[in-house]
Amino acid sequence: MSNLTDMEIFARVVSAGSMSAAGREMNLSPAVVSKRIRRLEEKLGTRLLQRTTRQIAMTEAGQGFYERVVAIIASVEEAESFVSRGSARARGSLKVAVPTSFGRLHIAPHLGNFLTANPDLTVNLDLSDDFVDIVGDGYDLAIRIAELSDSSLVARKLSPVHRVLCASPSYIARYGMPETIEDLSEHVTLAATNQDPWRLAGPDGIETVRTRAPVKTNSNEVIRECLLAGVGIALRSTWDVGPELREGKLQILLPHYRASRDVGLYAVYPSRQFLPAKVRVFIDFLAGLYGSEPYWDTGLEDWLRLPSRAKAG
Known part of the structure; x- marks a missing residue:
């Protein structure tokens, strides 16, 4: 378990962007965080992070290691949840990237209901219109309004976009x-x-x-x-x-x-053998909330039924 803890600390440092910020999240001093990262590097026989006084950057080996650590931690969380609860109950912290306007209009107003149904879960909602690197930036999933073609990620369509x-x-x-x-x-x-x-x-x-x-x-x-x-x-x-x-x-x-373009609303997450419960319940919640006939299209059905490629008769 000590090796796993060191990996968790490494993943937190990468996600937080600095050892001091990661230490604050875990209630550890920067010196302890640095010592644990150094111990992990010594065990692996390679440098994972390039350090300066202000920031850190992953080495090429660190980038590849981080991608695998994220998947390992997610699988362990899923296994622990299954064993301790008798079912895959959602718990922990869920980090989600969401387009700014969509998140404000169609996710934030519904978070109360979601958190009431999942009291052991906290949500870190990052509103940004940037196309984030889900694995590299440490997100559990991203909500994207796009025409998707990236085969390295898993995507579930939540709703059509008109x-x-x-x-x-x-x-x-x-x-x-x-x-x-x-x-x-x-x-x-x-x-x-x-x-x-x-x-x-x-x-x-x-x-x-x-x-x-x-x-x-x-x-x-x-x-x-x-x-x-x-x-x-x-x-x-x-x-x-x-x-x-x-x-x-x-x-x-x-x-x-x-x-x-065939644009849709998608939940996108790293390709993993086991989908963590916290990711699954959030995706299921949004899919049930939106669906093939989302509530925001109510009253616009006449327009949506009009043909786009044939002249009106």
């Missing part, structure tokens, strides 16, 4: 309603820098639309606020603007055009 062209009534009143895809070239079209151009599936196949706007930003939340303020037209997910569409604060435009 994207709609929309604008505020004030914008439409000033600049008119676009009637064709070509009309968009005469309008202000808003997109974050990583979402330009738009690729839309419509009656004549795939159309590429380059956005044009007086606002340039890498923030989806800034684009959302500009959309609501009447600055221009945007392509938004229904999970993001569903309430505004239902309340008439936004209006759907060119409803026969859809985002062309």
Whole structure:
């Protein structure tokens, strides 16, 4: 067990980013943490971490060792939970990476119910729009809104993601309603820098639309606020603007055009032989909460039933 403890300390140091931060998490002094890491390196006969006065960095051997340690610790936690409880009850700390807006709107409001059902579990929710390295950054799982192709990870689809062209009534009143895809070239079209151009599936196949706007930003939340303020037209997910569409604060435009990529909401986690109970229960909770017909699409069924690749009859 002493070797496992040293591995746990190593994993905590990597996750926390420094020996002092890891020591605070484990109630150990930096000197003790350093001694245990040094003992582990001596046992393995290789250096795992490059140390400076301010930070640490993994060596190539340390990176490979860390990836395997994370999997070992998860398997041990699962085994201990099964033996001690008679079932795989969730316990411990769950570290999850979530896109900023989605986490604020559709995960944070439901955490109370999840934690009530899992009283032995704590959740470390990291809201970020960066594409995190799940294994390297020490996450148990990540929630991603994406078109997935990384075979080194396991992914479970939690929900479809629908994207709609929309604008505020004030914008439409000033600049008119676009009637064709070509009309968009005469309008202000808003997109974050990583979402330009738009690729839309419509009656004549795939159309590429380059956005044009007086606002340039890498923030989806800034684009959302500009959309609501009447600055221009945007392509938004229904999970993001569903309430505004239902309340008439936004209006759907060119409803026969859809985002062309097969984007979904996924729970993504490292490929492991045994899925820890804490990861499984969180994924199951979200899958039950969202599903194939997520609550944020309520009231938008007529639009969702419209064909995107055939002209309206």
